[in-house]
Amino acid sequence: MKQFTQYLAGLAGAAALGLGGMAQAQEKEPIHFALLQDFTAVYTFVSTEYNQGQQDYLRMINETGGIDGHPIEPIIRDTANEPQRGLEAYNRARREGAVLVDFFSTPVSRAAVNRVLEDEMVMITALHGRGDASDGETFPYVFPMMATYWSQAAVLAHYIEEHQGGLEGKRIALVHIDSPFGREPLPVLETLAERKGFELRNFPYPSPGTEQSATWSDVRRYRPDHVIIWGAGGGQQVSVREAIRNGIRQEDILSVVWLAETDARNVGSRYMKGVKRFEAVGTGTDHDVLQDIIQYVIEPGLGSGPMENVGSSYYNIGVATMAVSVQAARLALDEFGAPLTGDKLRRGFEMIDGFDARGLMPPVTLTHKDHQGGGYGRVSQWNGAAWEPVTDWFHAYQDIVWEEIEQDAAAFREGR
Amino acid sequence: MFYRLSGIKHTRYVSARALWPIPADRRILYVLGALALLAPVLLSDLYLTSYMLPWLIWTAAALSLTLLMGMAGQLHFGFAAVLAIGAYTSIHLTRAGVPFELALLGAGLSSAVIGSAFGAAALRVKGLYLVMATLSMQYLVEWVIVNVPAISGGAQATLNTPDVRFLFVPLQSDASLYYMALLWTVVVTLLLLNIRRSSFGRALVAVRDKDFAAAVIGVNPVRFKLLAFFVSSFLGGVTGAILAFCYYQAVTPEQFGFNVSIQLVAMVLVGGLGSVIGAYLGAGFVLLLPILLTNLLAGAAQIDWLPISFNLIAHIPLMVYGALIIGVILFEPLGLAKIYDNLRKYFLVWPFRHTQS
Known part of the structure; x- marks a missing residue:
């Protein structure tokens, strides 16, 4: 049809x-x-x-x-x-x-x-x-x-599980802007941490994110295996730059969908090589x-x-x-x-x-x-000149995502 | 001639001290009042819900801030936080089953208590330092709302206002929401006009002009600064509740961000510090002018008068708006209210240039 x-x-x-x-x-x-x-x-x-x-x-x-x-x-x-x-x-x-x-x-x-x-x-x-x-x-x-942001977090976690040596026993840092948007992936990642047995800690930085150095020295002390950055606009470039400066390998930085060509240019195209992001559209x-x-x-x-x-x-x-x-x-x-x-x-x-x-x-x-x-979405990687997909389109842990969706939707219905 | 003064003889204090002693002022007010009452009939729902309603509510907010900034001379750069406290208190109270009338009072009280707690800083610091103290209120309140899901409403950080009634009238139709906002704005307006001619108002002005001079003549600055914060935050809190229930109907922390605080300060300043009509004009200027400019330019672009990119079209209103603010401040530093006042004074003695005395 x-x-x-x-x-x-x-x-x-x-x-x-x-x-x-x-x-x-x-x-x-x-x-x-x-x-x-x-x-x-x-x-x-x-x-x-x-x-x-x-x-x-x-x-x-x-x-x-x-x-x-x-x-x-x-x-x-x-x-x-x-x-x-x-x-x-x-x-x-x-x-x-x-x-x-x-x-x-x-x-x-x-x-x-x-x-x-x-x-x-x-x-x-x-x-x-x-x-x-x-x-x-x-x-x-x-x-x-x-x-949704919940699905994006699930896709990124699944990527770590499948392609970066599993989730169990890992230490994952969620570095996010201190706003409702920045906190959005938390419930899904917390549920996953319990289910998959990894350690999750969130590091908020103040809006608008142009200054994050204090947050990142905390992240450095935590010695995470992977870092998920969750922000938008100028704050994302600062996050990537600070992460690399604090000794986190580019390959271990994963981002929400808001990381694009402009950010790579501003951080430095070669410098950012290896950073990964969620991608919703080719x-x-x-x-x-x-x-x-x-x-x-x-x-x-x-x-x-x-x-x-x-x-x-x-x-x-x-x-x-x-x-x-x-x-x-x-x-x-x-x-x-x-x-x-x-x-x-x-x-x-x-x-x-x-x-x-x-x-x-x-x-x-x-x-x-x-x-x-x-x-659905996929993970792509900055290869120094462009974003290159490293997985096929897939979705992950939709059961957890839908639990969240239904819980919040029910709250919306009651609130009306 | 238009504001004829001859033949108007006040023989009693009551008439001399009336809010509007000149009949012409009263007549203008009757017309404006009638227009405001008939607005739901006269205006289409677009202009009623998108222009009149937010304009009235923001005017009430600007008036609340005028009491503090204009009359008592205490700068406040976190007034959006005061609105936020009122909005969230009223929503949580009505959700808990409290009637809306009481929730409004609760909103005002909680804003007043928290607002005066931060206002206590005004007892020690003045001017720019007070700006910093009130700015901290803005950020602290925002932080608390965002970080306490019980207040902000969970992961979505959005709370819908429940259906409520005010004095047995259900607040659902556009007209009822409008009349609720109109009622509150009129109440705040009359309150401010009356405060200005009361001993409380004169004490505030004395504190504004020089606080230790006020102390010398027997006005307790501590008491009146705190009272100014209390009353202003109370009005701001109720306005926040009205804003939530009559206009937004769904409340998120972003609606009460720092930029809103700045907008409110701009309304008070552009309108004219300490002026009641200035709050109306300032709110109209800051709130509605960008919208009008955007629509004007988009209209011009649509009929191919402006062959430029949409991105530039979006930014031209900002430039014009900025130029207008500078223009108002250069042309009349005392604000839009002063421009109105000059016009009125001109017509008071028209066709003569000035009075004899």
Whole structure:
């Protein structure tokens, strides 16, 4: 069925191109995606590239005939990571007919959860927001759609177990920013420590993480076998640099998803060689989707930002979020017909089965219950010039992850 | 002419000391009051919930801080923490089954107690040193909230506000939430206006202008500094609860970060230190102007007036906003309230340039 619909979509796209591309795409009602993100405050380290990837992907879809002829119009606004500005932009976008919203900011999405559930608006929270929103029965309109932080911690732990000499008897240090985000992997890692018999200690450093030396001298005294670093933005570079300075081998440093090319350049490309990270989406331009973007968007000069960002880690994450969303919209339109509403789009998301954006990402399957999509990812390593995958896509310890999800989702239901 | 003064003769102290002795001021207030009451009918839900509601609540917060910074002269750079204490107290109290009315009081009291504990530092230090002491409050409170899951609400660090009623009215519809916020803001406004003309207010001003001079004329600075912190934190705590229940409906520690404290200080300063109407104008300026600028530019970009990257478009409002703040401070260092005051004074004697005396 999936292949058939993809075939149909491809056929429609080709036909649209043949019949005069945009002219036909413009005839049908546009679909509005609201990308209300933080371009000026906290998430600047990722949002520019991420949003560029989203825009370029949507442009590529529009250039190749839209979704069954419907063009997608993004609504892009800056929220400066402030909930009240996010809510204003959200209410405005809702009035303009948006069916999907992506805040890409944990504080704003958390403040918006109740509203999207009430307004029947799809909110995608890839790699941010509430992890327990993976429970689709409690959060019908919220789609984390990629591995939650709990799943990421599980994947990293599993990697140590399989490829770095097992977990038993090891000493693992979790060095994290002192915020709810930094503390998020703790419950999963604690459960794993009990189950697998390793020692876990967490070392928080104060936000925003530009100064961590005191924390790392503690880490050094602890003499860990492996270090998992959990932060974002500038703090990550400081973590890597301090870890290496304190005698931790690069190979033993594992990071949450937020470690990218820019960080490697700032730390020093050769210096950082061997550091590993969790990866949710493939990197580089060597993917069919990226090749299409280059052909239809970048080469004709329609790109929305600097060319050197194309194919970077965060750019590709942006592409992947929109690929899943467009696929959901396509399935929803095929099944329920136009006009697209939040409720139809939600059911479109829940029909996604084994979608991998032509090899860009692990196969995602979203169901009525599971809005995380399996929690797949892989570990990649900085080889001095690029991020190189060292494992295949896999997921790990989903039983522990789902225990967490269900526990928090239950607390959310009670709290309402 | 517009603010006609001739023929208005106050023959009793009561009328001379009224909050608004000039009929023209009262008339403006009646109109504004009527507009505020009719806002749910006049405005679409977008403008009601995204502009009016946060503006009113932030005005109440700025007014609470005005009492402390403007009237009593005590700098406070951790006022978001005061709001946070109120918000978390009210949520935990209502979750435990306490009625909302009492939870509001509890929110105010807990903020007042913790706020005055930190305010006690004001008895020893002044100026920049007090800024440091209140800054420590901001970080300590934030740290406690983040690190005590029982307060922050577990791994997700998000607490939803339960459905509540205020005086038998369920707070669910947009209009009811708006009226609740309006009621509280009006209460705070009237309270501040009245404090200003009471002996308490005059004592605060005396302490602000010179605390040992105040002591010489018989005003106990210790007592009044602490009282200023207590009252201001009480109002801030209740405002925090209103903010949580009427606006956010889900509370996370990030909503009360250091940047919010700075925004509140900016509201008080841009509006005009110690002015009540300044709090309204300052809150509007700091809260709504960036939103308006962002929408304006995005609109211009959409109709291809601005062929520049979205990243630059996102940053232009910041530049304009910064330039406007500098402009206000250069043009009128006493704040937006002073600009309003100048206009009003101009019309008091219009068509003449100035009065004889």
